[in-house]
Amino acid sequence: MSRVDKRPRRAARRTSGAEPVPVPVPVTGSDDSLGEVEERDWAHLLPDLVGKIAGDLLSDDVAEYIRLRAVCKPWRSSTTDPSTLDPRFFPRQWLLIAEEKLRRDGKPERFVNVRTGATLRIELPNPKEYTHHGNTEGLLVLWHSLTDTVCLLNPLTMAFTDLPMMSTVQLTQPLGDGDDNGDGDVIYYSYCNIKAAGVLTDIDNMGRPRSKPTVVLSLNWGMIRTAIVCAEPGDTLWRAVDMSCAGDIECELPAIHGGLAVQGRFFVPNRAGDVLEVEVRPQPRLTYVARQAGDEAQSGLNQRSYLVPSGNDVGAGMLLLRTWGPGNVHYQAFTVDLGNRRLARHEMGGTDTTVFLPSVTLRSSAFPNVVANIAYLKRHMKALMQGLYI
Incomplete structure (x- = not known):
């Protein structure tokens, strides 16, 4: 169970x-003695x-x-046990320096604090059974090869959260190649399609969850087929998130790649540079929270959009980065203003932050081997995960 x-x-x-x-x-003492202990x-x-x-x-x-x-x-x-799926104990600042394959030499894995540069060595579960597929707010997203289940692991407390099998993700999507007969094509997603994850929680003023958390996965299959699914701990099936509101780019679902978890909420970008949020009640669905406007509102068909942490110690902000050109060598950065539901141009210079697309933000001053106040392109993430920059 x-x-x-x-x-x-x-x-x-x-x-x-x-x-x-x-x-x-x-x-x-006040006397001439040497003092008591x-x-x-x-x-x-x-x-x-x-x-x-x-x-x-x-x-x-x-x-x-x-x-x-x-x-x-x-x-x-005298303190609360942190071995639960409680957002107060998420190791948000800690990054696992490893790719999909975990160490098999019996040595502990290396974790780095993206804010201070501090390092921890932690022994993780048997790598012959678990495969690493990214993280969400410091929790590791693992897939168990024997049971086909996804699980979340807090590497600092060793608390596991088991989730449904990936074989239960079966979604029907429209057939391509101009087929307009209304039939669908059943897509079977697997662990290798996981691009991002998040934990949705209703948090009170003390930071404690009011209700059971919901785990969200952002999945990609091929170039344009995307899906978002969700489940609660104890569920046996993944539920599909309704993405119909986002089907406004040439009558197809936008190519959503990944997403970002921020303080109990989960956001995804589309190619046009808009930001959408996953809501699970009353029914799982996507809703717009910020759209590009004015000269920034373009089709986005030749662009990619990514959401990354802002790296700001105040609050829990995020940035939207849009890349374009051959190899996506050019980029623009935007601050996502959730309160006013808008996007504002953001200058990286002087911010003491370095971004590694698709999802990592470091404090530049804590890592002398990275270039400060820039965004590294997606291909540099592999080098980061191999520890070449930190």
């Missing part, structure tokens, strides 16, 4: 969870104080929160 669980895997090499030894603290029992700090410190660390980086919980049992009991 699909579930969220915490499987017995070895995670990052962190501080031991053994009870700490009381720390002697020298105390000076006071023993302070750090393990038994007030739970509210531990919780406050943990919350401050969590707001900066979930890795620091996990390190605090690893110190001792009393500190763990």
Whole structure:
């Protein structure tokens, strides 16, 4: 049965969870003695104080929160267990430096913090069983070869979320080659068609989910056939997302490649440079949230569009990049203003961000081997995943 669980895997090499030894603290007195030594029992700090410190660390980086919980049992009991599909514990800043095939030499995988350049070494599940297909907000998208199931893995907590088999994704799409008889062509999508994923959550003011999360996959088959499907943990089938609102480019669905998860929402771009969002209630569907306007509104048939994190510490913004020309060597960047439902031109210069298409944004100053304030083209992503830039 699909579930969220915490499987017995070895995670990052962190501080031991053994009870700490009381720390002697020298105390000076007013007399002529050398001073007495006071023993302070750090393990038994007030739970509210531990919780406050943990919350401050969590707001900066979930890795620091996990390190605090690893110190001792009393500190763990004073904080929330992060081994659930809870967006507060998503390792959004951590990037796995690996391609589709994971290491098979028994050594831990390398993770890099895109904001600070810090590095973690983490042992992942058996690579003979799991294949890596990208990430969403730091969660790894894995496919299990024996069960055909997709799963999400939080690499810092080793919490798994099992999802339906890819063999259940069977979508009927219009036949091509001018066939207008109304029949459809059944497309069987597989794990190799996964281009992006997201976790949709209804979050309260404290950042906690109000309801069960929904996982979304953006799929591509061939050049123009695209699909978006969704499922909740525990489901046995993937549900198709209605994309009919986006069928306005020469009477065909736009070639949507990928997508981006941002704080419990999932967005996709089309070739024309518009931004759409996946909504799951009352029925799964795509809706427009921002459109190109004025001189920027073009057909988009000779262009590609990508959504990437803004890299801004304030809020959870995203950028839209449109590429064109032979090899897609030219690009324009836009800020996606969700509040005003519009797109505004964005200049990369002086932003301290470097983009690797299709989906990674680094803080330029933390990585001396990358060129600052530019967007690397899609073919450079492979070199990034091999660790050639970081």
